[in-house]
Amino acid sequence: MTISSLGLFVISVLIAEGQGTPKRFPDDFKFGVATSSYQIEGGWNDDGKSESIWDRYVHENPGRIYNKSNADIACDSYHKSDEDVEMIKTLGVDYYRFSLSWPRILPYGTTDYVNQKGVEYYRNLIKNLKKNNIEPMVTLFHWDLPQTLQDRGGFLNEKIVEWFRDYARLCFQLFGDDVKTWITFNEPKQTCMMGYGLAIFPPRVSGHGILEYKCTYYLLKAHAESWHVYNEEFRQRQKGRISIVVDFSWWEPMVANNTMFIAAAESGIQFMSGIYANAIYLGDWPEIVKQRVNERSRKEGKTVSRLPAFTEEEIARIRGTYDFFGVNFYTSVLAVPNPIPLPSGILNDRGCLSFQSPKWEGAGSIWLKVTPWGLKKLLKYLKETYNNPEIIITENGYSDTGELEDDKRISYIKQHLEVILEAREEFGVNVTAYTAWSLMDNFEWIIGYRDRFGLYHVDFTDPERKRTIKKSALYYRDVIKSRCVDGKCE
Numbered sequence: 001m002t003i004s005s006l007g008l009f010v011i012s013v014l015i016a017e018g019q020g021t022p023k024r025f026p027d028d029f030k031f032g033v034a035t036s037s038y039q040i041e042g043g044w045n046d047d048g049k050s051e052s053i054w055d056r057y058v059h060e061n062p063g064r065i066y067n068k069s070n071a072d073i074a075c076d077s078y079h080k081s082d083e084d085v086e087m088i089k090t091l092g093v094d095y096y097r098f099s100l101s102w103p104r105i106l107p108y109g110t111t112d113y114v115n116q117k118g119v120e121y122y123r124n125l126i127k128n129l130k131k132n133n134i135e136p137m138v139t140l141f142h143w144d145l146p147q148t149l150q151d152r153g154g155f156l157n158e159k160i161v162e163w164f165r166d167y168a169r170l171c172f173q174l175f176g177d178d179v180k181t182w183i184t185f186n187e188p189k190q191t192c193m194m195g196y197g198l199a200i201f202p203p204r205v206s207g208h209g210i211l212e213y214k215c216t217y218y219l220l221k222a223h224a225e226s227w228h229v230y231n232e233e234f235r236q237r238q239k240g241r242i243s244i245v246v247d248f249s250w251w252e253p254m255v256a257n258n259t260m261f262i263a264a265a266e267s268g269i270q271f272m273s274g275i276y277a278n279a280i281y282l283g284d285w286p287e288i289v290k291q292r293v294n295e296r297s298r299k300e301g302k303t304v305s306r307l308p309a310f311t312e313e314e315i316a317r318i319r320g321t322y323d324f325f326g327v328n329f330y331t332s333v334l335a336v337p338n339p340i341p342l343p344s345g346i347l348n349d350r351g352c353l354s355f356q357s358p359k360w361e362g363a364g365s366i367w368l369k370v371t372p373w374g375l376k377k378l379l380k381y382l383k384e385t386y387n388n389p390e391i392i393i394t395e396n397g398y399s400d401t402g403e404l405e406d407d408k409r410i411s412y413i414k415q416h417l418e419v420i421l422e423a424r425e426e427f428g429v430n431v432t433a434y435t436a437w438s439l440m441d442n443f444e445w446i447i448g449y450r451d452r453f454g455l456y457h458v459d460f461t462d463p464e465r466k467r468t469i470k471k472s473a474l475y476y477r478d479v480i481k482s483r484c485v486d487g488k489c490e
């Protein structure tokens with residue numbers, strides 16, 4: 001046996017045993033990095049931009065945001081997009097996921113008046129990305145609703161379906177020659193459950209188990225109408241793709257092999273995430289959501305269910321309005337049944353409670369525990385539940401207090417990339433792209449600038465908002481270059 005054939009023999013034995021299997025991403029797997037308009041842009045009233053519901057909220061209730069901070073300047077990306085593009089380029093990513101600020105483009109919310117300066121900002125950004133071989137992936141709505149539309153009821157006015165559809169059509173017209181991946185809504189849960197249910201995010205309406213479902217019903221219709229507009233008026237010429245992004249936590253039964261706990265976990269994932277995906281990927285609300293809310297409504301003596309019923313036409317119109325499955329994943333929870341009958345509200349309707357194990361490694365944000373195994377189970381679940389769609393991970397990330405030597409973020413990203421490879425190999429899950437949240441530290445909503453998710457550090461005390469590269473950015477760059485999770489291939 002010659003030396004080289006011996007070498008080949010050793011390698012093939014290692015591969016056969018699974019030990020030496022290179023942790024390598026195929027050439028067509030794509031990597032990206034994400035931000036959102038309100039969290040980075042600043043320039044909150046520059047050049048004709050109007051107020052969003054977040055501008056209104058942070059200005060009127062400074063005390064409700066950590067350190068009384070706001071996003072009036074944020075990362076100042078409205079004035080620094082060239083620098084942002086340089087940073088993105090350094091990472092070597094295939095695409096940049098960012099969102100458009102609706103009130104920057106349409107100060108009145110409707111298409112009667114288009115703010116050209118706002119349009120120019122995004123045009124320049126997109127051109128600059130293209131020039132540097134970075135594909136734009138554009139989210140139309142990442143929570144910053146024009147306040148003018150909120151004044152007319154926001155997501156509780158059925159007109160939101162038209163308002164959003166017309167805004168979407170305008171964006172396809174304006175940017176669709178360059179943008180080939182569109183996302184209608186980022187995380188409907190944060191809009192409907194947090195905004196019109198639990199009243200934690202603006203517009204802080206208490207839904208009492210009625211309005212959070214009404215919001216969801218209109219939001220799903222708005223998504224579907226926009227998908228149809230793209231499909232019928234733009235797809236042939238622009239050849240892009242359009243879908244929605246749903247955030248999923250993995251729900252693990254706290255007691256394994258116990259039917260009550262397994263049912264609690266299934267109810268949890270359906271009420272918290274499936275409710276925003278089912279109509280689009282399978283048709284109608286998830287069965288468990290219909291069953292529980294309809295039954296509880298009856299018991300409450302209501303003649304109509306708190307959950308709006310989709311008509312057959314609506315089901316047909318919404319079903320299939322996707323080109324891929326966009327999923328944001330950060331963490332997992334343990335599910336426990338909750339048999340105590342509580343007043344209406346989505347968290348009570350679901351009939352289960354969630355906990356996180358104190359044994360799980362924490363992060364900067366209280367809700368974020370490091371559970372890569374949860375992503376692996378989730379990917380298998382999504383494949384099996386939604387007919388094996390193409391999955392794009394549109395967000396995944398780790399928060400800390402802003403360290404430059406952020407080894408824990410590196411470890412978090414690495415572990416999540418590993419399970420993505422495993423889910424592809426072991427279960428044949430069709431995950432085709434991974435997006436790191438976030439390009440840089442930014443305004444983390446009601447947590448202000450405390451929890452930092454960036455691959456780049458931002459100094460928010462510096463008027464220049466100086467950016468500094470973190471160790472994790474260099475790691476991610478090496479992953480992308482080598483296509484191996486270690487940042488190099490053995």
Ligand code: PNW
Nearest residue numbers: 036186187247248249328330331367444
């Ligand atoms: C995302 N969870 O929201 C948002 O899209 C981003 O704007 C935000 O900055 C980022 O996460 C970090 O918070 C989520 O509890 C927040 O699983 C929490 C969860 C999921 C998504």
